[in-house]
Amino acid sequence: MKSDPGLYGYLPWDRRPEIRWPNGARVAVWVAPNIEFYELEPPVNPQRKPWPRPMPDVLGYATRDYGNRVGHMRMMRVLDQFGIRGSVSLSTAMLTHHPEIIDLVLERDWELFSHGIYNTRYTYGLSEDQERAMIVDAMQRISDYSGQHCDGYLAPALSHSEHTIDLFAEAGGSYTCDLFHDDQPTPVNTRSGRRFVSVPYSLELNDTIVYVVNKIEPRRYGEMICRAFDRLYAEGERSGTVMCIPLHAYQVGHPHRLAAFQRALDHVCSHEHVWLATGREIAHYYLEHYYDQAIATMREIEEATA
Amino acid sequence: MSLDEKFLSYEHLRHGMDHERYDWSMLERREPVTWPGRAPLALWINVCVEHFPLNPQSPGFKAPGNMTMPYPDLRHYTLRDYGNRVGIFRVLEALDGYGFHASFAVNGELVERYPYLTRRLAERGELLAHGWNMDCAHSSALDEDTERQWIRQTLAVLGRMSLKPIRGWLGPARSQSSRTPELLAEAGIQWCADWVNDELPFHFQTQSGALVNLPLSLELEDRFIINDNLHSETEYAEQLIDAADCLLAEGRERGGRLLALNLHPWVIGQPHRIGQLERVLEHLRDFGDQVWSAAPSEIIAAAGLALEGSSR
Structure with a gap:
């Protein structure tokens, strides 16, 4: 076991290439609905139980299934209202179990990326x-179903090995959502040396972390989104920032949570200098325009302080 | 290091669900439901009337609300029992004040302990069986005979108090083992409320006959919001009001919706909380005939789902 994952170098906030997003946007906002399938009775991994109760854990399973049966349509309608294309963190088994949902998101030109x-x-x-x-x-499975190349990865249930990111880069991916170290994209070191980046995917604004782990009230979640946005928007005048809103239809799609979320998106979308992007668009834009500069800056800092 | 091949094989990967209990179906792709009077929103209020034994054995798992301190945990025992002595009467008065129906999910052992209370409740609304007591969570850790016995004795004592046959079931903590649905169907139960995967009733299969599942929302339940999430009573009311507004708007545009509110008198019946329940009920009452307050079996029937063996 390593004491440091070795995935990225130190790139201080006050010494970076100045990022300019398309059309002078200050902040790239991307919304990442996790569209997931949880099995009722999966084989039990020796290191992590799938369910808190003895299997079948009817309550845990039904709670997730609600997202596909009920919550998805509600969540998608709100994103439609603001013209937001989701970047779907996809349990790819959904392509077989519930393709009806995938067809709806492909009609809307959403991005699919892998969530195992x-x-x-x-x-x-x-x-x-x-x-x-x-x-x-x-x-x-993603390319067979949708014709899209899978560019991004969020490991299933955020479960990783030491090689997860190396393997995904070698398989042809270009960005990971598994690192929470920054508010801008950063280069990621992989053993193959491929050009590969991290795109910020906020755990702090992830509705499951918000509602299940931190037990936050729905209206306060809306305030958190607005506050995060206001700060990233202001800072983005100096250098473009990224704001991600990771969602789960089985959380945000509940009737007591929808209005607060809708108001927060209204706040975000009422600002002029916002780039409503997908994960892939952010990753590719950064790779093309800022990746090399960031690597060079890190090297300079390293040499100057060696 | 590697795992057995079964971890990379997906034997239930197919269109639809990974089990046989119910069909895959998105709520909005079904034929819209029309409630009586064309009300956009049906309201199901269910009140759980529960007994938590002082000496829990908890085979399988511990239901939330169970004893947590070393024996004798007088603190939690009496705080739960508060609901049956005081809280329930506050809840009934609040319901009366705003003219709403409720059903009552009652533990079998509570019937034996408090026949007076059970009789009062039976006269007011539909009774659901709620398992033997709150230490009898159903799980696959139990043997089949134990589980069958819990169900039978619960239905036997409740049946003696009820004015109508008991047809509905809510497991303690919405718990089910892999065989509970079969055992319920065998015992004459027609519908259960344990699966919270939907907002409208749907057909549910067992090897002993069909059931209906009428989902009783966990996320909107008093105990979940207040005890598990530690939100204030004010925030509880705000969440229910936001939910009602959302569902009512959807009901007007897309077909009947259901607001299913589960109450625990030991939670919401506290003097500092009951006023916030009244605030919610007032909000609902102000919608007038836009809200149809009904018994659960009426809601199932109005949604067009026939109950097995019933006259419909």
């Missing part, structure tokens, strides 16, 4: 070959 096969199948304990097979399988 099922959110009840973890990376823990897989050999490198097994993990590679799972990663490639999920990417292939």
